[in-house]
Amino acid sequence: MTAISDIRSAQTDGGPAIFPAFSSLSELHWQVDEYTYWEKKQEFLLDTDTYPGWCLFAVENGSFSYEIGETTGVASSGDLVLCPPNVPFHRTMTAPGLSFHYLRLDLSMRCPASGTAETERPDGSLSLPVSITPGDRRRLFDSFAKWKTIGPLPVPERKKLLSHYWNDIWTSWCLELLSAPGPRSSQPPQDELMNRAAKLLEQHCSQPYGVKELAHELGLSSVQLIRRFRSAYRLTPGDYLTSLRMERACRMLRETRMTVDQIASVCGYATGHYLSRLFAARIGVVPSEYRKRHRV
The missing domain is CATH 1.10.10.60 (Homeodomain-like)
Structure with missing residues (x-):
């Protein structure tokens, strides 16, 4: 069986890969529709919520456990949890005092030729991981700081700048995948x-x-x-x-x-x-x- 975590693989068994190739991942274009920063939140208002669009919980400090579909995990400082539309998002705070950035997102494909975003959404060959952890923490937390500065700006400018820095985080993570080993890789993890x-x-x-x-x-x-x-x-x-x-x-x-x-x-x-x-x-x-x- 072809290992699905080898995200660089474009095809498996003659059909589309479930995780797209690096080029497809990097061509995704995100638009931030809503942003809230929660500082030292003591508890979640709802243990389970469902969002009409993509949503992102980017943890700055503290941790929480989550379940999204079949995926469970614990997100802590520097972890990003991405929930697909209309999928129940179960979450439990592991300790009070969680600081995180909440973003509601829209997703489209970037046109490689023009660099502009297409109107159609990614097709059925696309699936994204629920949790990612960018390796460049300095760059990530610098973006977190910028998000908090951008938050109070007027809506059109705020959305544009928030989207810019989130797409920068996403593209940087995509680049990190180029050196990430897969279980069938010639250079498997040392663990x-x-x-x-x-x-x-x-x-x-x-x-x-x-x-x-x-x-x-x-x-x-x-x-x-x-x-x-x-x-x-990863x-x-x-x-x-x-x-x-x-x-x-x-x-x-x-x-x-x-x-x-x-x-x-x-x-x-x-x-x-x-x-x-x-x-x-x-x-x-x-x-x-x-x-x-x-x-x-």
């Missing part, structure tokens, strides 16, 4: 335990299996596993597992006549309804539309 973790996720991607089971098998706590895996692969184990399952689901939709319920059962999901919801959130279209577009 052998996390290499084993990646292999276990690949072996169990067709079964009900998650972070808790993996952490127990490796003799780690869930928090330890998430931090080490993300350090090694993805949380939950994101990695979901991407493996989405890759398998896409391949089956393209190459077989299996129903969505049947595909769900061999991708580790209890029902076809749940797979359809997650598939639409991660891939951008429902399974039937994906099959219609990509079936040979």
